[in-house]
Amino acid sequence: MELEKMIKAAExxxxxxxxxxxxxxxxxxxxxxxxxxxxxxxxENASYGVTNCAERTAMFNAIxxxxxxxxxxxxxxxxxxxxxPCGACRQVIAELCPKDMVVVLANxxxxxxxxxxxxxxxxxxxxxxxxx
Numbered sequence: 001m002e003l004e005k006m007i008k009a010a011e012x013x014x015x016x017x018x019x020x021x022x023x024x025x026x027x028x029x030x031x032x033x034x035x036x037x038x039x040x041x042x043x044e045n046a047s048y049g050v051t052n053c054a055e056r057t058a059m060f061n062a063i064x065x066x067x068x069x070x071x072x073x074x075x076x077x078x079x080x081x082x083x084x085p086c087g088a089c090r091q092v093i094a095e096l097c098p099k100d101m102v103v104v105l106a107n108x109x110x111x112x113x114x115x116x117x118x119x120x121x122x123x124x125x126x127x128x129x130x131x132x
Contacts, residue, residue, distance in 0.1 A: 002072070006031055007106050010074040013039035013054065020044060026077045028054035030062050033069040038062040055089040059096055070097050074104040082106050082113040085120065093117055094124035 006029050014027025021044050028040040040058025044051045052060075055075055062070070073093065077083035082105035085093065093103065099118040106112045118124075 002031075003104065003112075006037070006072055006074040006104060007076060007112070009037050009039060010054075010076040010106065011108070013041045013058070014076055015041075017041035017054070018043045021046070021048070024077065026054040026075065026083065028058040028073065028075045030058040030070055030074075031072040032062065032067050033071050036062075036067065038065070038067070053086060053089050055085050056092050059092055063096065070101060072102045072104065073097065074106060076106040076108065078108045080107070080109075082111050090121040091124065094121045094126065 009029035010027040012027065013029055014025050017025030017027065019025045019042060026042045030038045038058050038061045040054045040061060042052065042054045043057060055073065075083055075085060084105050094117055097117050099116065101117045103115050103117060103120055104112055105115065
């Protein structure tokens with residue numbers, strides 16, 4: 001049931017996407033360990049480099065609200081197969097979430113693929129790689 005709830009939350013978040021250029025709305029929902037859900041959608045800009053993806057929007061909403069402990073992230077779009085985060089989102093997810101956290105990739109047709117953060121970005125660059 002939790003999975004269905006999270007997919008629906010991502011689908012609802014997708015409705016708020018601002019995508020005048022790509023016409024490719026994406027929604028995301030991030031579940032904290034205390035049960036709170038943070039929503040995100042992609043927000044485009046005429047200066048494409050400052051566009052923000054749904055996954056990062058959800059994560060930044062949670063982080064800016066003081067959340068640090070996450071248990072599931074969902075992402076959904078109108079694609080043939082379950083949509084997958086871009087490289088920048090994968091890096092942010094790897095930075096902010098546990099390696100074994102569930103990431104649910106989904107599409108509007110009901111297809112899903114469940115992976116972990118580590119499967120999404122194996123060999124991620126992390127704070128452990130920085131020399132102090």
